[in-house]
Amino acid sequence: MPMILMSSKASPFVRKVRVLIQEADRWAEVEENVTPTTPLDSAPAVLAANPLGKIPALIREEGPTLHDSRVITRYLDDRWSLGLYPASRLWEVLTLESMSDAIMEAALGMVYAAKFHAAPDAAWADAQWTKVARTLDAVEDRWISHLSGPLDMGQVALGCALGYLDLRHGNRGWREGRPVLTEWSARFAERPSMAATVPAG
Ligand SMILES: N[C@@H](CCC(=O)N[C@@H](CS)C(=O)NCC(=O)O)C(=O)O
Structure with missing residues (x-):
């Protein structure tokens, strides 16, 4: 099962995660679910992944969904041993x-x-x-x-x-x-x- 990245094409926070995945050449392991959301009208799929209603969120099999871009990038860096946090x-x-x-x-x-x-x-x-x-x-x-x-x-x-x-x-x-x-x-x-x-x- 690939991990699922709740995302949008404009979010700079999501972009951090997308750049990391691209640098690692690991898109085969992540599926993107492009679901824009706003503070006044949270997308139900985003709310299901993150009670704060914010993207990015990373749904994974091994444990709870991760949210906040810094948590996700740190997790993927560790998972793939990328060395982006030396x-x-x-x-x-x-x-x-x-x-x-x-x-x-x-x-x-x-x-x-x-x-x-x-x-x-x-x-x-x-x-x-x-x-x-x-x-x-x-x-x-x-x-x-x-x-x-x-x-x-x-x-x-x-x-x-x-x-x-x-x-x-x-x-x-x-x-x-x-x-x-x-x-x-x-x-x-x-x-x-x-x-x-x-x-x-
Ligand atoms: N600290 C969060 C911020 C994420 C964030 O604010 N994302 C925006 C999109 S750029 C969002 O989901 N906004 C919807 C909302 O605030 O309800 C992170 O680093 O992931």
Whole structure:
């Protein structure tokens, strides 16, 4: 029985898992169930897999369904011995992944607010963007040497976060004033795993 990945083609959190599977060349072991869902209208199939109603969720035979992208990527890395969470750099990798996930959360929150709130609040959206911008500045200033090292899950998460900013917040111009990150992002996007998982929708 293949594992089942509850997914969507636009989610940056799902993309982290899809990139990992692509890098590992293990799609033969995972079936994708593309089921978009929203906070106001949770898809029943997603709710059955995750009481929070969020994707990604990974249904597997060996134990309970896994959810939260970080749990799933850690599980698959361990299952397939991929080395994307190397012990020698573990805390750096987890911190970069956490920062990247937080960029996604702020960016997704802005999208949900614009779509689902009766009266979208521009000040709140700007405050969310400030979180994104500050985190990108920190990466530009302090994380570039890490980004040029061997592939790890922090880099994958950052690539997915930047791809999501391009998809949903292109007008905010995240590249401005961040030349090193801009260059890294362009190079990272050329990886076959990133090219095969460009978000849509
Ligand atoms: N922390 C979670 C966040 C997952 C998440 O927010 N996914 C979005 C899609 S991008 C979702 O399922 N939204 C539906 C909802 O919030 O009800 C993770 O890393 O997997």
